[in-house]
Structure formats: C-alpha cells, structure tokens
Amino acid sequence: MSQERGNRRTRVGFVTSNKMDKTVVVRVDDLVKHSVYKKFIKRKVSCKAHDEANSCEIGDKVLIVETRPLSKDKRWRVRQVLEKAVTA
DSSP states (O other): OOOOOSOOOEEEEEEEEEEETTEEEEEEEEEEEOTTTOOEEEEEEEEEEEOTTOOOOTTOEEEEEEOSOOSSSOOEEEEEEEEOOOOO
16 A cells, blocks of 8 residues: 655756766755845755666756655655756
8 A cells, every 4th residue: 555655855956976876966956046135046956866776867857755864865766757868
C-alpha cells in the first residue's frame, strides 16, 4: 500500500556532477527579491541527490524531492528527469 507522506519540498535543478555511484549533484537556481532594494538577486545552491538507477547525465534537468537523511550530505532524491541533456 503506497501512502503519501504529506507535503514534501520539491526543487527543479540541473545535474552538475554524476561521478559518484547512485548520487548526483544538482544545482538549483532561484531569484530572490532583496528586502530593502527590491532588486532580484540570483541565488544558487547545490544539493546531493540519490539517483537509484544511475540514469542522470550532466546537464539533465531533474525534479528532486526532500527525503530522510540517506548519508552525511544526501537529503534529496531524484523523482524524475524532466529534460535530457543535448549531446552533440
């Protein structure tokens, strides 16, 4: 029986590294409005995400979902690959 575990945070980002086994590094870009100057600032954060099938390549656009701690740094899991990277 598959039971949903409430609202989990999701993020969309791009894979920057897939050198580890079953782990990818995902860069998430955000635009944040400055509280005083009202100017938009680019913020980026890197998350390590679990990729069970080792299917992600560098440049792929992926959807990651928050999960329990899987290792010292891994707190996210790849839910799906939204766009595959264009390889020339």
